[in-house]
Amino acid sequence: MTDPTDAVVRTGPVRYATAARFARPRPVAADDHRPSSGEICPQLPSRLDAVMGPPLDTRPQGEDCLNLTVTTPALDDGARPVLVWFHGGGFSSGAGLMDWYDGGALAAQGDVVVVGVNYRLGALGYLCLDGISEGNLGLYDQLEALRWVSTHIAAYGGDPGSVTVFGQSAGALSLRLLLEMREARGLLHRAILQSPPLSITARPRTDSEVLGRVFAGLLAEDPRTAGLPAILAAQRETASINLRRSGSTLEPPFLPVKFPAAQDGEPAVATVRGLDVLYGWNADDMTAFPVDDADPAELTRRLYEKPLAHYGVELARSGARVHTYRLDWRPAGSRFGATHCLELPLLLGTREAWRSSPMLGTEPWAEVDALGRAVRAAWIAFARTGTPGPTPAPLSCGRGPEPVWRGEPPRGGPATRPGDI
Template sequence: MTDSTTLRAQVVRTGPIRYATAERFARPFPVAESDPRPSSGEIAPQPPSRLDAVMGSPRDDHPQGEDCLNLSITTPARDSRARPVLVWLHGGGFSSGAGLLEWYDGGALAAEGDVVVVGVNYRLGALGYLCLDGVSEGNLGLYDQVEALRWVRAHIAAYGGDPADVTVIGQSAGGISVRLLTRLPEARGLFRRAILQSAPIDITARPHEESLELGRIFAEALDGDPHTADLPAILAAQNETALTHLRRSGRTMEPAFMPVEGIAPFPGPQDRADENVRDIDVLYGWNADDMIVFCRDDDDPAKRTREVYEVPLARFGASLVRAGARAHAYRLDWCPAGSPFGAAHCLELPLLFGTRDAWRSSPMLGDTPWEETDRLGKAVRATWVAFARTGVPGALPAPLVEVPVPGPS
């Protein structure tokens, strides 16, 4: 049997490619066809991830900077086959991560499934989600994602992909982003299917007034002009704002900078916006021990996973059915040998993306040999590809468990 390492060598990797450009705190706009500049290869400026102790630190190093609206493409061939396209939106609490990281290498998905995989960078932290009068309207990272999907629609055919057959996939904060994209009139028609992995759906967006207050806290912490401050100062003020928000709210799951409700690009009530999901296919789910990495010492991880993921996602599933979407749900139960984290947040990522080297020494994988991870991953990848092709994941293989989708209520 051909292993995924051999298959990965058979695909074509292209990028990074600049899909848009933006001034600081401004909306993105497409790169002009006449623009000769190569991509910078930068990823969004960011602090270390708070999940480094679980995932490990990224083994690859990319320059950080504001010219970060870059994407990568992995395809079986640059031909006219018109393959299904999977567009990946990474997690990281809207403050860390990048679509260009080796963790998210799409080689196995592309080779095994004969699909095109696109990894997207978008703006993070204050540079992507600050809401402050006279400085930033908020939601810029979401506008970046819409612009990336527009780029895919316009250009992916040249990479062997079908612009009319796009599945957008997101994990954690990326899953929240996918949820919001299903609500945006601007994103209507840019994708036909959606996958949400471990999205804490109850913290999808923050009220406008609360976002403005956090913006003012950021401005005070910065002690300078946000338009001209250097990146270390921006990140330091961002960290100070996060600490203040945690101290005041006690909400450990909620980042200081995240999408803002009540302003563009959300022009109407949520129920009306949910009509945008009519006739699309959605796969959503969570990991059995998602909350174990976020719990305080006196918390019950199983109880908190149910409260933060299982119950809100069941409500989300019912809302999808009510709005006319076709929905499927899963739970990941895999507990790697030697791992103290069980079926933790992010555990599905090495089953879908990345390489042996990228995930080498990841604490959440414990003592599990890569061959075992890759064997399970092949089954999970086949499920994601089946959904991307047909809208139906089929019979879920272990370590996935099918979860009934609630009817409309």
């Protein structure tokens, strides 16, 4: 049987910007025709390797990492809807170029263009230290990537007037902040936020500077010239100190810095007026971040469901058209249930990329792909129309900030297959 993803065109990596260490990104000059390095941001192993499994592909790591990839049905003037992907990883790991995030199935199924974006991570992207780094550089990288899409995506068969950004976890937190940035207006038209832990979206600048000084003390040399191994070692130690201080298994050491409450005199949420927003979570998100003697279901409600419901009310009051979702799927043989990141293989990547992923348990790939087609159809419909349309039972969707679910998800008990929920 012919794989339909064989018909799509995968282009890249493409360098969308350049940046000196701890400086804001600059668009690539028109006369700069150097091939992309293909690098991803230097990083330590992900804290979610136990859940997702370690990535099976290897990519060169380096600071010339502002690269993206485009997957399109054709290099023509098709003016297709565009979906731009911001990966998760706690602002410390991951990359849009990874095989996990291959957009082939999504592009082939929906006749859409998929863009996967690298951005700077850890101290290189989010260090806040007086005289060294202002913070939020990874966020400015994402903004520059959206500008690249606006300028160049028509040459890849995409419509710059129909851009949906979808992000998961840290990528969804980034998207939430971009929705509040005046500079991002007009660069995206719809947004999908997947399992953002909103309580850790950003830190006050004073707190960020404290952790910046902790990092600098551990590094014990000038961050502007230190070698990458030393920077990553100091990041690891900063993470340990932050965990002891915060007691949070969710909160990474490097986070965006909070923006002022208003930009140009208007409330930040006013920037979402007229946008379509889909947001949601997985029923067992917190099994990926276990806390001793705590109920993951209750933690998921407290750290995902309730903050998202409050955010949805704010969005609706500010003029956004709001839809919500919840994924209740629990793969057979998985001890994690409907955990954090579980929707990723339903949307992106390949059988090979997700081979032996612990969160998929013993679920046959045919079952994963069958549910994946339904989830991809919902995301594609949202990117085209602003509504996800009807969805299968493991994926419950609702309209407005207070959806009526099709029954509560089962709590505990044996893992179930898609048709059992």
